[in-house]
Amino acid sequence: MQRATSLERRIDAAAHRLLRDAPANGIRAFLVEFAVFVLKQAWACIFGAALLVVIVVARLWYPDDVALARNDALTIAAVLIQVAMLVFRLESGRELWVILLFHVTGTVMELFKTDVGSWAYAADGILRIGGVPLFSGFMYAAVGSYMVRVYRLFDLGFTRYPRRWLTALVALAIYANFFAHHYWWDARWVLLIAVLVLWLPTVMHARVWRRTLRIPLLLAFAGVAVFIYFAENIGTLAGAWAYPDQADGWQPVSPSKLVSWFLLMIISVVLVTWVYPPKAPAQVRAGT
Template structure:
């Protein structure tokens, strides 16, 4: 598994100095764990959060008569964010490849979905392919960025993870169904059932600070899909794209989209496993950002850093 980036190692060193005297047990110890968990999640979301902030800012302040179209400004901003992620060592070159793959698979879906009228973008700007502005692919890349970063930051391991070739086959079927359900039978509910059967036994182990939390993997997928759904509502409110029933006035995206995002999460996870193959707990540990204490006797009681 990939080691933290240079900047993350620096942050890790600062975190160790700040948390060196943190309590081992009690309410304050729990508060430290919750705080570190939230900070790691925020750090993993930095690409998506920056892109969403730009989308909202463009909605609020971009002038209608600006010489540069808003969609083109969003595309340029997305490129600059990605460049900054690499320049400041927030992503590794290896991770960039899977993010590019997210971009390509997402853009392919965008081209098809806009052509059949599933959603639409404002007809403005020159940085586009057909009716799809190029910034749209970066929204999928933001999901990929979160996925690869969260693997490193939490040093994720998995108990009873399914065989990768089976997960790849299911992910391929899910991705294909996003296209074929427009002309053939929609198999999403069958695919959802397969996902539940396949991943139901899997438990994710995530290293926070001194403790490792254990969560059913399907619950984690559902949680991430929910946050993406909330971000989608913000993005459609900001006019990044619109669904047909929002053209006459914005309203929240249908909750049925949660199923689509959940299934897309499966495709995302499988893509990431080809960069970070799932490890069983206790195999080849790495030192994630804000890793457990390296100081003898500091926090290694109560069963050690793996205590739940």
């Protein structure tokens, strides 16, 4: 396992001891590989899952008459989760930098989007910048945490990955469009075409245990965007924030947000590649 934390190396060694006598073929082998895949995905999602649980718990059981506002409590809880991730060796210091970059990038967009009325948060608490409670940046950090963790948990390798400078240009254009489309023509469909042209040939190689999955990278992007969309529905249902069409009562988030989340995935992937440069599968296996 490349770039694993010390705790993950111990877990990986224990898992190998447990699974060394597992069958290599047949239905039992498939079930073992599937179980390992699910567990690795769950492990990669631990930051986002913990934050989502805190949001739901605060919605259901946090008292309305306490001195500490719910948004402030969520911010403190998010900070504690991040500290725990480092203390218990669930993230490395190197990964923390890219997660902080996600945090800053997301907070800047939150400040703009709330100002133009794209969505809104409850107006309580003091741990905020303008109309944006500070816990919101941790939701973007949760995406960053997943991205850097899934990269090393599955020893990701890539064939026909586009040049990073081209991907950086597209990611910058996508980020700029999140702001500019409020005042100018919305270029998201042109950007979507650019994404398809760049990444359509790319195949991701993900080691589960004995087997390595080969997945078109765009399909992986779309799958993660769908899961984020489901999490967004849970977050809005729990009252963490609301879109304008939810002001008079909750309703599912518009499916059009799937395109936004898909494009946000491109920004996320490009940020992570500056910490973990994409490598061919043979280089990953060799540890180069």
